[in-house]
Amino acid sequence: MRLTTLQLLDVRNYERVDLTLQPGATLFVGPNAQGKTNLLEAVGYLTLGRSHRVSSDQALVRAGTAAAVIRAEARTDDGQRVEVSVELRQGRNRIQVNGQPMQRMADGFGLIRSVMLAPEDLSLVRGDPSDRRRFLDDLLGGRRATFLGVRSDMDRALAQRNALLKDGRASGRLPLDVFDVWTDTYVNSAATVLAARLAGVHALTDPVREAYRDLVAASPEQDVSRLPVLRYEISNGRSVEGRTGTAVPDPAALAQELRASLDERRADELRRGTTLIGPHRDELFLGIGELPAKGYASHGEQWSLALSLKLAAHAVIGEVGDEPIVLLDDVFAELDEFRRGRLAARCAAFDQVLVTSAMGTEVPLEGMRFAVHGGTVTRPPTDWSATGGPAEL
Structure with missing residues (x-):
């Protein structure tokens, strides 16, 4: 499975963002606290029906607004189109699948499959x-x-x-x-x-x-x-x-x-x-x-075990139905150079990987890159691999 589009309306620090995504690796690069993790959080929400960071859905709604919308379109492994849209509004969330309202929220979650790897995963160990x-x-x-x-x-x-x-x-x-x-x-x-x-x-x-x-x-x-x-x-x-x-x-x-x-x-x-x-x-x-x-x-063994659990989850979930999208939230920064290379080699075999990083040079993956700054997501004007990172941010 892979995401083709992702749209956020009033989610966290985003007033609006519309992304068109490709297969393979996509890297979101920018300083801390600019909204990189919010993008992956939104995708993960469509999978689990909750945030991996907070227990309250209200935290995902941009300050000063009444509701937030997460909308994504994906293609299954056999080419079928699926669109899921969630409206987060205090006391009455709503979900639609392919434009049709679902009676139960649970009926829409999990259709877009993903596995998140994040620094918080060390808590597994x-x-x-x-x-x-x-x-x-x-x-x-x-x-x-x-x-x-x-x-x-x-x-x-x-x-x-x-x-x-x-x-x-x-x-x-x-x-x-x-x-x-x-x-x-x-x-x-x-x-x-x-x-x-x-x-x-x-x-x-x-x-x-x-x-x-x-x-x-x-x-x-x-x-x-x-x-x-x-x-x-x-x-x-x-x-x-x-x-x-x-x-x-x-x-x-x-x-x-x-x-x-x-x-x-x-x-x-x-x-x-x-x-x-x-x-x-x-x-x-x-x-x-x-x-x-x-x-x-x-510490290295604990990190390797936590990553192994999530990589194994990707394999086990993919045995039944579509291969999940892999979400890597600032994971490469937590690893030494050796483990970065090993993880990148695993990721190269996945259909789609979305990665966040403060510095693009620490991620040994080739693919589409976006700059994230202050709640905006743009394609970079320069080749970061040649300049050593998004120095303009």
């Missing part, structure tokens, strides 16, 4: 378990949009179950008839989410190791025998190591396991007023060799 759970869910949602609906069903049932447990803790009484209904709903949806996550970990394992080996191969300071380990740790204490070729787990069996674990912890749940077992409390263990990457791996 260094951050909280919620960062790794979100990574898995984003991957699964990008692979099959129906996953997002199941995840939403689980979250809704979990919220209802937690509300009943909280009220029960305060009153000393738990309405079992209502509680059991929401527990059934929660278990069934949670088992489907868990089965998908386990399948995702199995699918990721070999691509992560391949990408990691490729990024660090021949690096003088890297022991390539220490490859990444992925292990899914279920909140009931059981763990499953990622193994390529493993069959998709049976949701019915997982539902039985979850129900038994919830029954065992019911007294504790009522005392604490919250659900203690389920995908919302699971963890994705990331290791280099057998040691946890968090706390033991070097």
Whole structure:
């Protein structure tokens, strides 16, 4: 898949921008705080239905305006045209696909497929378990949009179950008839989410190791025998190591396991007023060799692992449907020269890559270049490769 046009109206610091894009690499270059990341954020929003930087959609609306519009046209791998337009307006967002309004916002997200690599991705290794759970869910949602609906069903049932447990803790009484209904709903949806996550970990394992080996191969300071380990740790204490070729787990069996674990912890749940077992409390263990990457791996190893996870996500998502667009937000600045070259070699094989950089010379990719300055995007008047960068900005 590749974007052919991108239009922003009152998005972040852009009053209006209209871009026509080509296959291959496109580089957006300019000083910090000029709006480069905002362009990639808008594309990512069409994929995930949210920003990768903030939790509130209102932050994307340009200050002093009531609404923002993100509109993009893309071509699928088989040449089909798809246009998605999102209007962000406080309290009533709207989405259209090929000019037709969608009843549900979720029906329009994910049609434009993309994978973002950004400095924030280091949180996949260094951050909280919620960062790794979100990574898995984003991957699964990008692979099959129906996953997002199941995840939403689980979250809704979990919220209802937690509300009943909280009220029960305060009153000393738990309405079992209502509680059991929401527990059934929660278990069934949670088992489907868990089965998908386990399948995702199995699918990721070999691509992560391949990408990691490729990024660090021949690096003088890297022991390539220490490859990444992925292990899914279920909140009931059981763990499953990622193994390529493993069959998709049976949701019915997982539902039985979850129900038994919830029954065992019911007294504790009522005392604490919250659900203690389920995908919302699971963890994705990331290791280099057998040691946890968090706390033991070097900075270079952590960065290589984070990049490998996203490169592997691109491969896994692309196995089902269109190849995702790759979004690289100031990633090359975080890498040494060796890893820049390795990443660029991977990117050269992708259908479309959108890259941001403060200095164009640090990105060893050939392609279309734009200058970004103060909320405007223009084609540069000079050859940056000859001048050493956009010195006029």
